[in-house]
Amino acid sequence: MTRRFTGWFSRGGLRPHPELDRVGRPMVNLVVAFGQRREQVPFMIDTGADFTIVAPRRARALFGSEFDYNAVPSGRRLPIAGVGPGTVDTIIQPVGMLMTDDDGAVFRLSQTMLFAVPRTGAAGHWRVPSVLGRDVLRRFELRLSYDPPTVSLILND
Incomplete structure (x- = not known):
């Protein structure tokens, strides 16, 4: 069985100049449960991120x-x-x-993730997107095209 999870390309808000924001960032929505x-977390797909x-x-x-x-044990920081x-x-x-x-079918998985600790007063820190790294991506086939613009994760059960 093949399952497709469709994403999108996001633009705007993160680049220092509008002319630098012409290339969209591949994104996908996931729900994180703790x-x-x-x-619901929009993740930027980053094949260069380990985690x-x-x-x-x-x-x-x-x-x-x-x-x-x-209060978090040092081994978890x-x-x-x-x-x-x-x-x-x-x-x-x-x-x-x-x-x-x-x-419309829900796929569940367990994953260890890193959570960036909110820091008061660091404006740039609050604008960065969540990153979907290779630790999760390795479970999927990634299909990415800029022409036509398509983003999808494929799971072959």
Whole structure:
């Protein structure tokens, strides 16, 4: 059985100049489930990223604004570079992921992800997209075309 999960190309808002924003970013929606909380997260597909990283504003929605990063055991914390300005603190957390295919059927998988810790006052940090990395992408066939513009993840069960 072949299942298709269709995405889209996103433009605007992240580039320093409008002329640099002509090439769209391939995106796909997933629902991330943590405990009783669920959050639909638009992920930018990044074949150069080793790991999937949930952006700060989505991490806050899942963990809540009262979340205390310092209470997380040191073995579940990881500082990384390449997500927004400077180094970003992340939390390593197993979660559930829900994807709806083009026929409306839900596909569930378990995945350990990195969650970027929200940092007050870092405006650029809040605008970065969540990144769908190779840890998740390796389960799918990625079809990407700019002409015509199409983004899809294919799962062959």
